[in-house]
Amino acid sequence: MRDRFFHRSDRSQIYTPFMESSSNEPVIILSGGGDFFMKDLPGNISVRVENGKVVEIKLGSDESNCPPKVKKELEEYFSGKRKEFSFPVEIRGTSFQKKVWEEVRKIPYGETRTYREIAEKLNTSPRAVGQALAKNPLPLYIPCHRVVSKRGLGGFSAGLEWKRFLIDLERGSR
């Protein structure tokens, strides 16, 4: 059986069975494309898989073809039926970034914390937390949209529209 996965540089087909790849080749799996997900998402999404694990989720990317397991979980999440993900991931970052991301993963669905609150738990500064979150390779899975500034929303790499959307989604007002 052949699936269609893509190199970042070269979008020609490469075959790698999802979750079973033995090669070390970086593989890109893309999703989105119009009605692939719910119609009112702020944008499409792409997912990158290497050696059977999701290593990058990109909001606002407009390509196509996502592994079925991941697609299913994302669609459930976006329709409000799923609160956590079970697909395999590999989290890549510095040790500090991993600490921040781990802490952020503890924030319950539908709740938010401030950058300062996260910083205090880790004995660091809000600024450093923001900087680590800006590098989050797995938005949604590492729910950085649940971290807001003390006054307003704070920032979001994929755009504040996404951040608002995700917070509203989890609040159930959607």
Add this chain to the structure above:
DNA sequence: CACCAGTGCTCGG
């Protein structure tokens, strides 16, 4: 050393 997805403070509307 110069960036930053932050925060608290101080002014002036």
Add this chain to the structure above:
DNA sequence: CCGAGCACTGGTG
């Protein structure tokens, strides 16, 4: 109450 300016912050390349 709001916004602009400013100092301070701590990890990163």
